Amino acid sequence: MVVNQPSAAGGRTPNWQNILWREWRHCGDKDYARRLYQAVYHGPLSWFRRIGLGKLPRPYAAEVEAALHQACMVRQGAREVWQWRLEQLNQTKEKAILSQKLITNLQDHHWLERFIARHALLDRGGEAVAPLQALALTDSSPLQQTALWLLQSIAADTTSRLAQAIDTLLCPRCLAHCQAHPTPLPWQPDLTFYGCRICRQSHFLQTRPDALVMVLDRGMTIEQVEQNGTLRVNWFQRRSLFDFNRIEIVQATDEDVERFAVQMGNDTDPFRKPRYRQMTCTIGPACRLSENTVRILETMFGRVELERVDS
Numbered sequence: 248m249v250v251n252q253p254s255a256a257g258g259r260t261p262n263w264q265n266i267l268w269r270e271w272r273h274c275g276d277k278d279y280a281r282r283l284y285q286a287v288y289h290g291p292l293s294w295f296r297r298i299g300l301g302k303l304p305r306p307y308a309a310e311v312e313a314a315l316h317q318a319c320m321v322r323q324g325a326r327e328v329w330q331w332r333l334e335q336l337n338q339t340k341e342k343a344i345l346s347q348k349l350i351t352n353l354q355d356h357h358w359l360e361r362f363i364a365r366h367a368l369l370d371r372g373g374e375a376v377a378p379l380q381a382l383a384l385t386d387s388s389p390l391q392q393t394a395l396w397l398l399q400s401i402a403a404d405t406t407s408r409l410a411q412a413i414d415t416l417l418c419p420r421c422l423a424h425c426q427a428h429p430t431p432l433p434w435q436p437d438l439t440f441y442g443c444r445i446c447r448q449s450h451f452l453q454t455r456p457d458a459l460v461m462v463l464d465r466g467m468t469i470e471q472v473e474q475n476g477t478l479r480v481n482w483f484q485r486r487s488l489f490d491f492n493r494i495e496i497v498q499a500t501d502e503d504v505e506r507f508a509v510q511m512g513n514d515t516d517p518f519r520k521p522r523y524r525q526m527t528c529t530i531g532p533a534c535r536l537s538e539n540t541v542r543i544l545e546t547m548f549g550r551v552e553l554e555r556v557d558s
């Protein structure tokens with residue numbers, strides 16, 4: 248399984264000082280800016296330098312986080328201020344905190360809670376886009392600029408991590424393909440982020456197997472098994488549809504298949520629905536289905552194959 252973590256914590260960041268100076272200049276959070284100032288090497292900042300920093304844009308959130316990690320590696324003063332706080336951030340990322348709670352924390356009275364909320368939302372990626380978009384669209388919100396910056400940061404982060412491989416990734420939660428999600432914003436260039444086509448998450452994604460098979464098998468006691476590039480998923484365990492590309496009915500009754508057919512017939516998913524007519528449904532030799540049930544399957548799928556026992 249390939250797990251695509253946000254790129255904030257990895258790799259060397261040779262221009263870390265420049266990034267932290269720019270964040271210090273643009274963040275608009277006085278208490279936080281003071282801790283950034285403590286992380287970098289500094290003499291008195293010249294007016295010339297301040298004007299130069301002001302002209303450069305605010306760095307993306309993942310760049311800031313990577314720069315803070317780099318600062319901790321090379322500078323004692325940065326380590327003292329930031330090491331345990333970055334560890335606290337990592338612990339928060341692992342907790343099951345609702346995105347809405349993190350959004351609330353963006354306005355916490357303590358700067359560290361605000362910092363952690365911003366970077367935990369970055370870590371949520373696509374899942375955090377909808378509530379952030381709502382904030383970005385609210386002119387009266389004091390968080391409008393922060394929300395816009397986080398959306399830009401999520402777009403940049405998921406683009407650099409996922410865009411090139413997006414057609415090869417699978418969301419293990421939905422067993423669904425991944426895709427680009429264009430996100431329109433008024434008065435701003437549209438943003439695109441990448442994630443699961445259904446739940447939109449961009450945190451845990453895996454390489455998509457060559458084939459995803461919907462299996463109806465009362466003898467199969469586990470939900471999923473992957474072998475030789477094929478992921479077989481048991482409908483009796485999962486009970487929900489996913490982005491499969493063929494069906495195998497190994498052991499099921501007419502009633503089972505009819506129930507499955509009703510669920511398929513009610514499926515309105517615009518990605519899956521047109522694919523059913525292209526699919527092959529295989530009925531195993533141990534499965535005795537009535538002619539009527541086989542006919543129902545023939546109306547749903549492109550091809551129905553009855554496997555025979557080899558003599």
Ligand SMILES: [Zn+2]
Nearest residue numbers: 418421443446
């Ligand atoms: Zn998903």
